Amino acid sequence: MTVLYLAHTECDNTLHKSALETLTAAKALAEGLGTDLAVGLIGADTSAAAETIGGCGAKFYAVSGADFADGRYSSDLAAAEAIAKACSPEIVIAPATSRFSRALPGLAVRLDGRVDTHLSGIAAEDGKPVAKRWFYRQRMEGTLTREERPWILTLDSGCAEPYAGSGAADVQAVSVDVSSVRTKVAGMECSSEDAQTIRPDAALLCVAGAGWTKKQADGATHVDVAEKTIMDFLTATKASLGSSKSLVDISGEGGAVISFLTHMHQVGQTGSTPRHAKGLSTCCHGEEPHVVGWRFIKERRAINLDAGCGWAQGKCDVLYVGDAFAIMKKVNELLG
Amino acid sequence: MGSEFHIVVCGSIVPDPLQTLAPQDGPAGPSLKNEMMLPAVLDPWAGHALFEAANLAAKNPGSQVWLVSLGPKAKLQQVMMSVAQKVPFQLVVADGSASGFTDAFETAKVLAGTIDGIAGLDKSKLLLFGGWQSASRGSGAVIQMVGEMLGVTEQFQGVDKLTVTGDGAIEVLERVEGGAYQKSVVDGAPAAFGWATGELPEPPNNPQVGMQNMQKNMPALMQAKPADLSGTSLKFAKVELPQQRRETRIVKDMPVDEMAREIVEWIKG
Secondary structure (H helix, E strand, C coil), X not given: CEEEEEEEECCXXXXXXXXXXXXXXXXXXXXXXXXXXXXXXXXXXXXXXXXXXXXXXXXXEEEECHHHCCCCHHHHHHXXXXXXXXXXXXXXEEECCHHXXXXXXXXXXXXXXXXXXXXXXXXXXXXXXXXXXXECCCCEEEEEECCCCCEEEEECCCCCCCCCCCCCCCEEECCCCCCCCCEEEEEEECCCCXXXXXXXXXXXXXXXXXXXXXXXCCCCCCHHHXXXXXXXXXXXXXXXXXXXXXXXXXXHCCCCCCCCCCHHHEECCCCECCCCCEEEEXXXXXXXXXXXXXXXXXXXXXXXXXXXXXXXXXXXXXXXXXXXXXXXXXHHHHHC | CCCCCEEEEECCEEECCCCCCCEEEECCEEEECCHHHCCEEECHHHHHHHXXXXXXXXXXXXXXXXXXXXXXXXXXXXXXXXXCCCCCCEEEEEXXXXXXXXXXXXXXXXXXXXXXXXXXXXXXXXXEEEECCCCCCCCCCHHHHHHHHXXXXXXXXXXXXXXXXXXXXXXXXXXXXHHEEEEEEECCCCEEEEECCCCCCCCCCCHHHHHHHHHHHHHHHHCCEECCCCCCCCEEEEEECCCCCCCCEXXXXXXXXXXXXXXXXXXXX
16 A cells, blocks of 8 residues: 655745645655555656655655646646556545646546545544545535545645655656647736735735725725725735625626725635634624634734624634724834 | 537535534435525536636527536525526536535536536537536535546636637636636637636626526426435544634724734734
8 A cells, every 4th residue: 555645846846835744744644554655746857856855755756847847737637647557556645736636636537536625634543544624615624534545635735744854865757648738838927026915925814805995984985095005004014915705796896996806815705715824804794704714814803893793703813993994004104 | 700619517506605504414424404494506616607608608609508517406496596597508407415525526427427418519519617616515626527527638727717719729817826827728629617706797687588598497407317426435424613712802992003003013923
């Protein structure tokens, strides 16, 4: 029996932190099951990445070359399939990056196995792998097992410590023919560093709610002031920006809105569930959908006009009852 | 110049996101408490996929849209009364559980088999649409497996934009980490797309479209075949709600300056 850990390299040929976290979990699982660990790497040049984790005591396989520099379903899946067939694993575990989340479910069909994604934990119990994941958008956590093999698993970020153990790695190259793949990657569309307001690695998440676009005490809306206040705060703190669904939806319907918000900023029931260390909610209101968005935020504070807000009661650490326009303006002044 | 597509959208129903959910154990594994009583809606991501499909079909004359749904047909019928008023589509139903605890592989197998049985579907023109995520299982895995089972191996996930170019190629923007997009080009159908939110607002209700849809869709609901989802060894040891409750400190009647100072200290601390 073998546990196969799969990872892809980043554009600079390194391994992402989430890939190192997953290796820690994979190594612990293999040890818990008393079985071998294999490492499979996919990327343009995997040699440096292999040495970064060479101390993990695994047998290494790699699919390398320009065809595997970018994330494409067909080429990534073909590479994963070739590596899996080279070592016949019973468990395949990989980070739930956008690249592998796209490609690896198909591996279950190719290998006649089964897949469970976005795990929040994996462990060996009584000689069997037991997985944990969230259901209904982070509203309830299930503990599950299954007998089908191979069992393909992806692990969400932030669920293990990053592996650290470099060393020499004897890598077996695996060749893959992707000449029939019809998809061509044409590049990335990224905002400039200054304009980018989604920062997954930031320590702080600032969530903007629909209150920023509502009529204020003078009976008028002040979206321009809201925009400047939020952007000044993000500039000073380099925080990541999230949004409630109601605020993003207004932007989709062409109303007077905060111009730099898109659906990609959306957190909650129908958005992302970020994992920042701290979260500051401003002008938000709601219950279940917001709780889902904040499930993995460790320290939570909110600014809201409603002391009885259902989101805040029992769900955030501190609720400042006040006008976010005034408080955040002063916060920005203090931040300099 | 447009192309002619056969667009199949996979989408099921989920509990209204504003409902409070609680799990319970049953003989067939976990389920939601009062599941059949909970108001249901079309899964939000599947909804985006459906609206984008209808928009693409309208721009490419000769194209058709099917909505393939695995769910309890009584609940599907309720949800379709409103969804059918949004955009034109042909409903194809597999009558079975829409539970978030249903195995993704078994779900994919039922959907692939149902799609295979659609009369008149030309797989060389197939664009397989669905949600990138769902508000139930949230695995982000079903569309890929349905695609593989149907032999569709050009696939995209987290799609926000799809553009058909003059030569019939399809440009796709897929979400990747850090608020960025990966831009890809595939030379045409067949291909599979797991949609994020797309770029279209929810269409307004159109009773005329609703009447036309329901004339075709009511028979589809009546003829729905029971889905066999039993071929899995998936077992849940437990499903539980997080019990964490925070002691919220309510700060009011404090001067704005002091609130701001406390927030800044917390941010910097």
